[in-house]
Amino acid sequence: xxxxxxxxxxxxxxxxRDGRVHSGRVRAALEEVPRHLxxxxxxxxxxxxxxxxxLKFDDGVTVSSVSQPSMVAIMLEQLDAGxxxxxxxxxxxxxxxAGLLAHLVGPAGAVTTVDIDEDLVEGARANLAVAGAHxxxxxxxxxxxxYPPGAPYDRIELTVGSTGVRPxxxxxxxxxGRLLLPLTVRGSQLSVAFRLTAPGRLSxxxxxxxxxxxxxxxxxxxxxxxxxADSGWxxxxxxxxxxxxxxxxxxxxxxxxxxPAASPGSVSDLWDGLGLWCALAxxxxxxxxxxxxxxxxxxxxxxxxxxxxxxxAAGTGCALxxxxxxxxxxxxxxxxxxxxxxxxxxxxxxxxxxxxHAADLRIDAVVPELAGGGDPVIGGAGGQVVVDGAGTVLxxxxxxxxx
Ligand SMILES: C[S@@+](CC[C@H](N)C(=O)[O-])C[C@H]1O[C@@H](n2cnc3c(N)ncnc32)[C@H](O)[C@@H]1O
Numbered sequence: 482x483x484x485x486x487x488x489x490x491x492x493x494x495x496x497x498r499d500g501r502v503h504s505g506r507v508r509a510a511l512e513e514v515p516r517h518l519x520x521x522x523x524x525x526x527x528x529x530x531x532x533x534x535x536l537k538f539d540d541g542v543t544v545s546s547v548s549q550p551s552m553v554a555i556m557l558e559q560l561d562a563g564x565x566x567x568x569x570x571x572x573x574x575x576x577x578x579a580g581l582l583a584h585l586v587g588p589a590g591a592v593t594t595v596d597i598d599e600d601l602v603e604g605a606r607a608n609l610a611v612a613g614a615h616x617x618x619x620x621x622x623x624x625x626x627x628y629p630p631g632a633p634y635d636r637i638e639l640t641v642g643s644t645g646v647r648p649x650x651x652x653x654x655x656x657x658g659r660l661l662l663p664l665t666v667r668g669s670q671l672s673v674a675f676r677l678t679a680p681g682r683l684s685x686x687x688x689x690x691x692x693x694x695x696x697x698x699x700x701x702x703x704x705x706x707x708x709x710a711d712s713g714w715x716x717x718x719x720x721x722x723x724x725x726x727x728x729x730x731x732x733x734x735x736x737x738x739x740x741p742a743a744s745p746g747s748v749s750d751l752w753d754g755l756g757l758w759c760a761l762a763x764x765x766x767x768x769x770x771x772x773x774x775x776x777x778x779x780x781x782x783x784x785x786x787x788x789x790x791x792x793x794a795a796g797t798g799c800a801l802x803x804x805x806x807x808x809x810x811x812x813x814x815x816x817x818x819x820x821x822x823x824x825x826x827x828x829x830x831x832x833x834x835x836x837x838h839a840a841d842l843r844i845d846a847v848v849p850e851l852a853g854g855g856d857p858v859i860g861g862a863g864g865q866v867v868v869d870g871a872g873t874v875l876x877x878x879x880x881x882x883x884x
Pocket of ligand 1: 507513544546547548571572573574575576577578579595596598601622623624625640693694695696697698699700748
């Protein structure tokens with residue numbers, strides 16, 4: 482069996498090769514902080530597989546996990562933490578990422594990591610001690626409030642998903658500080674690295690796709706996903722107030738009518754590119770996720786062992802983009818034709834814009850209570866304005882479109 486050191490070198494080499502790691506600092510942290518010491522009980526090959534490892538369940542649902550190494554690496558590159566920085570992590574989990582942060586900030590810096598569950602914090606503390614990581618304070622607290630005793634922070638990183646940019650986090654950033662968080666924007670979870678540009682005003686330095694467990698406690702919000710009656714399908718609406726799952730389930734029982742469409746390309750293009758494009762442009766956008774053997778499934782796109790689809794709702798009907806036969810838009814129910822025209826126009830617009838992905842998005846944010854007046858809408862002309870779950874005004878614009 483490979484030693485832990487061999488397994489770790491292999492993992493890091495793969496992350497460098499795949500472009501997840503590009504700075505020497507992040508590479509050194511991943512090489513020198515042993516992930517297996519944060520996953521007691523796992524053999525090295527499993528501890529160094531590029532996979533998330535669930536840590537804790539509640540009612541069968543994962544509430545804590547050690548994140549996938551490639552995602553951790555992507556986010557550390559986005560965070561740009563360096564020697565001497567004061568960093569707050571929200572979501573201590575196993576303590577592995579806090580250990581990596583401590584390596585990045587060095588002896589002149591300081592890392593505070595908080596988790597809402599005492600047992601996880603105790604585990605993180607023990608793991609950090611075994612790994613010999615110094616300079617980390619692991620604290621039990623609801624990170625929705627940030628952690629005022631250690632503020633201001635040069636960097637705040639959430640390793641747990643939020644539906645909004647909470648004013649508490651922005652208020653605890655040092656001038657020119659950076660806030661990195663998995664943020665749900667119109668149903669898509671995006672890892673957004675925001676730079677503080679003025680009090681209460683932020684601008685994204687980078688945006689990536691991600692998938693994290695969501696905040697519990699005071700920052701928890703109901704998930705947007707809903708089960709479609711009698712179908713085994715889950716719908717993820719861009720805006721839960723616009724797409725009615727009962728109406729959608731009824732529409733999908735009708736026979737559909739097909740028209741040709743441009744191909745979205747890979748499923749990653751479909752999900753992180755076209756899906757995000759559609760959701761930002763049209764709140765009636767929906768994503769469907771289901772088992773490989775259910776009803777429409779064979780016509781939809783393979784995703785993580787199941788099937789996925791993208792569509793638009795209108796009236797009591799909807800239209801879906803299908804992978805089979807060829808690239809097709811199928812309309813269902815009354816209003817389905819209108820939905821099909823809208824979906825076709827969105828696909829054409831995305832193709833004409835060069836098939837942008839999450840990484841091509843810029844997000845500007847204004848926290849009204851901290852910004853003290855001025856225009857709450859900033860960023861590229863023609864950007865989509867969304868008020869997030871914390872009341873922060875987000876303006877999302879595509880680089881190729883907004884220039
Ligand atoms: C994906 S895990 C974090 C993984 C961790 N960074 C690591 O290196 O192992 C997300 C964590 O966020 C925590 N969490 C959820 N809601 C929270 C909240 N309101 N405040 C602080 N932590 C929270 C969960 O308990 C969970 O441990």
